[in-house]
Amino acid sequence: MLALQKVRPAKGVEFREIGVPEALAPRDVLVRVHSAGICGTDLHIAEWTPGYESMERAMPVTLGHEFAGTIERVGEALSETIIGTRVTARPSTTCGRCDACLRGDEDNCTARKGIGIGRNGAFAGFVCVPYDNCHTLPDSLDMDVAALTEPMTVCAEAVATAEVQPGQTILVIGPGFIGQGIAIMARAIGAKVVVIGRDDGPRLDALRAAGFEQLIDTAKTDIASALADLAPFDAIIEAAGVPALVSATLPYLKKRGIFTVVGIHPRPAEIDLTSVVRMHQQIRGSYRAPAADWDGVIAFLDANQPLMRQLISHTLPLSDALTGFQAAQDRVASKVVLRMGEP
Structure with missing residues (x-):
């Protein structure tokens, strides 16, 4: 599948062909990505501004952390009944093994990894994420608007x-x-x-x-x-x-x-x-929101879809992602949403 990746610790991003993830961790799900938004973080990573040096250990890594899609496959610890569920996901993943996680203080996880930063993200046809990070989307919520959740x-x-x-x-x-x-x-x-x-x-x-x-x-x-x-x-x-x-x-x-x-x-x-x-x-x-607030934001998006859709200034196929990056960099875009299923 086509993926937009950060390949080296220097300015620029590249399209590469990568395999669809095969092996899943027990509580991971494979999500077929429908829509993914370009974020200011993605622009910083593409420009290689200071503050993202930790990414070097993950390179090459697929970018993209604002997304919505459908669960395609599940890890062995999960029920197959959730296949087909429409979801978005919190991009900050925790290890579950450090002292903070074992104390139930996951916000202070010492091995936290960001989807699209420290592990492969959603600028590709599929992304693998922990199911515990997923939030179910109502059927009434348009996938492009759902990608605005994060x-x-x-x-x-x-x-x-x-x-x-x-x-x-x-x-x-x-x-x-x-x-x-x-x-x-x-x-x-x-x-x-x-x-x-x-x-x-x-x-x-x-x-x-x-x-x-x-x-x-x-x-x-x-x-x-x-x-x-x-x-x-x-x-x-x-x-x-x-x-x-x-x-x-x-x-x-x-x-x-x-x-x-x-x-x-x-x-x-x-x-x-x-x-x-x-x-x-x-x-x-102020930085990321607690997990408890995500479902309320999803409900807000669902109730205000015409308003929120107005803020999506560009909708492009993944293959035109660099055009979207430039529009965002030039500040002519409010939000660029990439659709993975389009040519």
Whole structure:
């Protein structure tokens, strides 16, 4: 089968022909992939930006961790009755053997591997995943929309970390898919949402089409002018990965407000800590969501399919994945979804 892989610790990814997994661990399932989304992580891996050096031990490794598909085959410890089940899967896999796992503290597993990072992922016709990581999809949920589950759990976790409440005004920095999803989740709670980007016309347009009005392109106006009349914000959620924007926007956070960082940053950010102390502000990091939250996000996607489908800007066959990577890199794409079954 065709697979898009990271082959060496350098810039670039390659298409390769690989075999369909034959031997399965006792509690693993083989999933026939229908749809898989291109993530910012995939772009970082393709560019080989710092922070992914641990992948070298797994290379060559198939990328892709946002996906939806159907269980095709099961390991010996599982019942064949689950064959045909439509699923998505949490991409962070645990070992079950380290001290943390044996204590039931799987979140601190010392041998954690990411699907599409430390083990083969879903940019291929089939992917092997632990069944314990799988979440069943309702028959009513379109597979392309279902492939948005993992990034939307990241969005839900960011909104929860920021403690967004109805009636609050929040600022979302970065209109990429994570920023878009955060805005949608925050609005669903009842918050008023402002989103800023820079030279992000297509992605801001996608939010405008989704009903958002307070959208700011800082290429056309400076941050101070744009935010002065809208501040202070109850919460700021940073999803751009631009260190300078942390210090640039902190002054617009209200006293005792929460600044939540979701973006992956290439270098440290400089922060006026004295101001943070005197304003009683909190700075928090947000990453993956707990397993218990996934089914709620799946239900949200199922109930809001027309809205979520609007954010899928490109739908391409796997063979055109590099076109999708470029569209995402150029920031003309909100979300690129690859379909594995198409030529």
